[in-house]
Amino acid sequence: VTGGVVDDSEAADADVADDPTAGAMPAVRLVAFTVAGRDYGVPVERVQEVVRVGTITRVPASPRHARGVTNHRGRIIPVIDVATAVGAAAAGAPGRDARLLAVEVGDRVVGLLVERTLAVVSVAADDPSWRGRPLHVLDVERVVEGR
């Protein structure tokens, strides 16, 4: 993991917030984000970086959830549309708040396209929630496979 979670272009709008209810229970740290009206999280140690969405180059004949490829620090990574992958309607063009989470999957790096990021949160491992809303821990492998 290089440098933890850093927003590329502006002061991090993902503030670090601990959930006071987490207490002494085993906790996990997640990068929380919103997709299609639900909140999700990805373990912080898997996220290399959170960046603004750059130009996405479409690839012909690709699965629906694979939006294309983009340049991430000189490396070409696939852009996975989390909304499509979790079964929500395909989102249109990425909005102003959209971000790309550069996530490690084995020896690959993939970009998870999300509607907006919320915060880096410390939550209870067995029942993650944040600000009173359930936080779904994203199964990154499944999302990438499009299952």
Added chain:
Amino acid sequence: VDDALYTAFVEETAPLAAEVESRLLGLERAAAALSADWRALLGVLHSIKGNCGMVELDDAQALAHAMEQQVRELRASPLDAQMAAVAELLATADTLRTAMTLRSPSSSPSPSPQPIPSATLSPPPTPSPGRDLIRLPAERIDRLLESTEELAAVHERTGAAVRALGRRRGVADPEVSPLLELVDQSRRRLRAVRTAVTDLRLLPLSTALARFDRVVRDLCVTTGKRATLAIRGGDVAVDKSVVDRIGEPLLHMVRNAIDHGIESPRERVRAGKPDSGRLTIEAETQGGVLTVIVRDDGRGVDRGKLAAAAARRGLDVAAMGDDQLLALVFEPELSTAERVTELSGRGIGLDQARRTLEHIGGSLHVESTRGQGTALRLRVPAVIAVQRALLLACAGEVYALPFTAVIEAFRLGGPRGATAAAVPWRDSELALCDLADELEVPVPGTGDGRPATCVIVDRGDQPLALAVDGLAGQQDVVIKPLDAVFGRPRGVSGAAVLPEGRVVLVVDPHGLGRGQRPARAS
């Protein structure tokens, strides 16, 4: 034996084993051995024996010892006995090589460390006096290359920002002009670094060709044929990845030449040829393209048989030009060999060779004259890591097409009489394939006025007329494979980052226009 010692052993001893083989082959070819030849061979065997002892490879050590003994006794034997023994020694050398890899399980620290007599340590290979050499893993050079490319991308962005500033304030502005000068300097330095890094990966092609002496000899033994191999241009420098990847295709080409090209000695004499066939491998690089021609003076391709086999498969032979007909030798189902030998089921090997080459942006051609021989011509970019590409504008996107595949480009509707449907090409017409259709990408807007440009693309056999909106310049690009999530989209071989940071797809010409290719229509 600990890992470091074993690694040192392999690095030192593997070249010695290769030397044993090449010396034996040399003896066999010359059909004579001077006592100096035997002495040199003995020296190498002795070093191998000592090295094997150091790493406790007892079997290998015993084999090397036995070979040494045999060679010692042979020196006094009559010539024909010597030559007969060479074949035997070659076989033992193979066993020795295998035995050298059978490392006993790591047992460090050794219970009773035995002092190694320094006499058994062979000196490390010294290529030429006064030269310092470093061995290092290829990945470290690749990482350097990647970082250089990233640096180049940053440089491009810096340059663009400074030039924009120059446009706003004027290039003579006292704050801007030194910046412009610095950008220019860094561009020149960067180019030098790029060249130096790329050169680090260059190896002489002979590293891939060295084994063919042995391959040809063994194939001749199996087939009962006779052939000599001459290699020209083995010193051309090509990228390591090229050396690594063309070995297998070349092997198929050489096998094909011996198995299907060179005739049996009897047949050759009947045809008025010397009983031993001549096989040549010629290599050269020009304009960043490596060409290797494997040429034999054998029977040549029988076009009649080929056409008959094609007709049986329902192909329209009459409509094919000679190039297309000959290209059928690459079709795996169209073997014209009367029997499939253990060596090569004709088309299968060549088809595979062609696929491998196409995957790395190369091609395979065949030329043949009945009764006089066949030449297989392999072409690949000499540097795969960095390729010059023509940038194509199409349906609002930019695509990169490797220069090795470009024959020519021209505007449609010009004096050549090309229309949006067909292009005159040599003595026929080529149907235009629209890149947007081929890649199934939607054309934004009304699509009026497009396509406006045609690129004639080399696909190895029949050229393809590719229609695009326009050309967008040329660029050196590093081609990267696409992530597994995309599968293997037809017509796309990978992606590359342009200097300004944009990612473009790299077009694979071999995946385009397949609908209209008669040989694949079956």
